Amino acid sequence: MQARNARPGWGKTYQEIGASWMKLTIKRRLYGLTIIGLLFVAGVSATGYWGITSVTKTTTQLAAVGVAIRNHIEASTYNDMTREDIYAICIKKGQDQQDAVANWATHSKLLGDRSSAARAAVTDPALQATLDGEGRMVQEYQSAGDALAKAVVSDPAAAVTAAGRTLELYTGLQQEMQDSGNQLDESAKQVERGASGAGCRCFSCWPAALPRCGRSPHRSTN
Numbered sequence: 001m002q003a004r005n006a007r008p009g010w011g012k013t014y015q016e017i018g019a020s021w022m023k024l025t026i027k028r029r030l031y032g033l034t035i036i037g038l039l040f041v042a043g044v045s046a047t048g049y050w051g052i053t054s055v056t057k058t059t060t061q062l063a064a065v066g067v068a069i070r071n072h073i074e075a076s077t078y079n080d081m082t083r084e085d086i087y088a089i090c091i092k093k094g095q096d097q098q099d100a101v102a103n104w105a106t107h108s109k110l111l112g113d114r115s116s117a118a119r120a121a122v123t124d125p126a127l128q129a130t131l132d133g134e135g136r137m138v139q140e141y142q143s144a145g146d147a148l149a150k151a152v153v154s155d156p157a158a159a160v161t162a163a164g165r166t167l168e169l170y171t172g173l174q175q176e177m178q179d180s181g182n183q184l185d186e187s188a189k190q191v192e193r194g195a196s197g198a199g200c201r202c203f204s205c206w207p208a209a210l211p212r213c214g215r216s217p218h219r220s221t222n
Contacts, residue, residue: 061123065188068121068131072184075114075138076177081107083170086145089152090163101149108142122184130183134176141169 085107088100115138119131148162 061191062188064121064123065184065191068118068127069181069184069188071114071118071121072177072181075111075118076174076181078107078111078114079170079173079177082111082141082145083167086148086163086166086170089149090159097152101152104145104149108145112138112142118184122187124187127183127187130180134173134180137169137173137176141166141173144169 082104085100085104089097089104092100112135115131115135119128119135122128122131144162144166148159148166151159151162
């Protein structure tokens, strides 16, 4: 039987040759699977590192914008309070007027503090420029209100002009703060969209690549 299965000069039977080829094929498969496994682990590690870095960066950006938005909303609230203080300064008399002046001093200071805090929180140059302009308007508004508070006691005639100027600045600042608030909201949305899109692009590549990685080229043993 062995003689019939062997070819002249070979020294091995077909069964022995087939067994050797099968062992070689199995080794190739094992090597291929090992390499694929290592590549997969390296790819997942790189993807995980990139994902963690991206999430950390996004979280930091969102936190900064969130702080700016919170302070900006509070600044808008104090800005509305100062309008009521201005009306009270112009209308009230005696102790009520003095209380209105004190309220103006408190609320206008808080307005400036919250506006400055919003500006300090943002890192985007466009938002920084916008809030810098808003900060200058806040300072001008504060100066006009302080002048009104002094004039209403010492020079009622000048207080009428000062009141008109102060209310004009209030209206302009209110519009400016509304526009700034819209920009802050849009900035937060852009950060979220950017992080979501980058994450999807990164992780979507692996499911498509895995079927190809699972195929190891080899010759049939049949």
